[in-house]
Amino acid sequence: MSHGTLYIVSAPSGAGKTSLVRALLAQLDGIQVSVSHTTRMMRPGEVDGLNYHFVDVATFERMVERGDFFEYAQVFDNYYGTSRPAVQALLAAGQDVILEIDWQGARQVREQMPDAVSVFVLPPSREALHERLSRRGTDDAATIDRRMRDAISEMSHFDEYEHVIVNDDFDAARNQLVGLVLAERSRLERVRDRQGPLIQALLSRVEGVE
Amino acid sequence: MSHGTLYIVSAPSGAGKTSLVRALLAQLDGIQVSVSHTTRMMRPGEVDGLNYHFVDVATFERMVERGDFFEYAQVFDNYYGTSRPAVQALLAAGQDVILEIDWQGARQVREQMPDAVSVFVLPPSREALHERLSRRGTDDAATIDRRMRDAISEMSHFDEYEHVIVNDDFDAARNQLVGLVLAERSRLERVRDRQGPLIQALLSRVEGVE
Numbered sequence A, B: 001m002s003h004g005t006l007y008i009v010s011a012p013s014g015a016g017k018t019s020l021v022r023a024l025l026a027q028l029d030g031i032q033v034s035v036s037h038t039t040r041m042m043r044p045g046e047v048d049g050l051n052y053h054f055v056d057v058a059t060f061e062r063m064v065e066r067g068d069f070f071e072y073a074q075v076f077d078n079y080y081g082t083s084r085p086a087v088q089a090l091l092a093a094g095q096d097v098i099l100e101i102d103w104q105g106a107r108q109v110r111e112q113m114p115d116a117v118s119v120f121v122l123p124p125s126r127e128a129l130h131e132r133l134s135r136r137g138t139d140d141a142a143t144i145d146r147r148m149r150d151a152i153s154e155m156s157h158f159d160e161y162e163h164v165i166v167n168d169d170f171d172a173a174r175n176q177l178v179g180l181v182l183a184e185r186s187r188l189e190r191v192r193d194r195q196g197p198l199i200q201a202l203l204s205r206v207e208g209v210e
Helices: A017-027 A057-065 A084-092 A101-112 A127-134 A141-155 A171-185 A190-194 A196-203 B017-027 B057-063 B086-094 B103-112 B126-134 B143-157 B170-185 B188-194 B196-203
Strands: A004-010 A031-033 A069-075 A079-081 A095-098 A118-124 A163-168 B006-011 B031-033 B069-075 B078-083 B095-099 B117-122 B163-166
Touching: A004 A079, A004 A101, A017 A031, A017 A095, A057 A069, A057 A079, A069 A084, A069 B078, A079 A084, A084 A095, A084 A127, A095 A101, A118 A171, A118 B196, A127 A141, A127 B196, A141 B196, A163 A171, A163 B188, A171 A190, A190 B069, A190 B163, A196 B117, A196 B143, A196 B196, B006 B017, B017 B031, B017 B143, B057 B069, B057 B078, B069 B095, B069 B103, B078 B086, B078 B196, B086 B095, B095 B103, B095 B170, B103 B188, B117 B126, B117 B170, B126 B143, B126 B188, B163 B170, B170 B188, B188 B196
Parallel strands: A004 A095, A004 A118, A031 A095, A118 A163, B006 B095, B006 B117, B031 B095, B117 B163
Antiparallel strands: A069 A079, B069 B078
16 A cells, blocks of 8 residues: 655745645645644634544643644644644555644654655745735734734744745646645655556566567 | 756657657746757758757767767667757756656766656556557567567666656646656745745844834
């Protein structure tokens, strides 16, 4: 059974990462986003197991102790984490898996999965980023400035990633992301795993001639 | 100036490599096929500098002595070779360059250009390959058998390549080839080279806040 590839996708808020990943999933089979665990409250419209695995703090902390997380973080009062057994089961079943995590999570995952393919998505300009971060409701300048600082802080780690996609033209950026996955799927080891019988048939000798 | 990527594309006759490469060139800018040098006679309809650089044997041998070729081979009475200075000038100008060469040429190039990205194109089945090799005119069984043996011999080196594309569905195979080029173009070093000013602008601090 061919093993899937693990993708790490990071970006600042406002870079369009979520839309890009959604477009990737709409275009390709055999790839999915890992569902994180969290201790925060479920919001209206969210579905347990789809948006997040919603667990209580005691459960989350037990999972931490067992080493069940590839990466986890505490944001204010809530925990967020990526379950290692869940991801590894998908990979072992030949599924490609995407982790949408920040640079700190990416560092933790990279240490454990050095073959993971990591991608950082950048916005097309400072102005576009500011505009996207401003559009979210009717926030004051201080709030938007804080978001900009957070975004800049996240972006300052772009050079820890193997690939960088500038989300200028959406279709072009989506093609780059899709291309990345297709390129991984055409690697010798993966094709050899998946296409063993074909390759054997192609390479068999011409009968009665040699 | 960002440096281009060198691609090595090999395949047996009948795998559809030429059509795939043509489709790739139709879809992407900034990439071209290297024009080989040859000592064979120009055929009707061929254009010097487009199909091949047609040179005489003395010129070719002088180029060999000067070490001007990435790779060259003698096929029957004719020489064929890939000019190193021509390819390197294109790469230095930021162009991606494709070499359509066989496994022996690929080995020679890989030794000199370890960063070259190599792709082997396989036909979808033994039957399809046989059919494609039979279609070329009205050849006898012995001729077709010889072509099959040559194809099998070439294919036996598929595992020396980083990527393998099975040309089953043409569009899917083309997407894989395009994806490979896009994936290389999204590598950190290339984006950093091309997008230096954007990245600098994105990472500058929020004015008057920090």
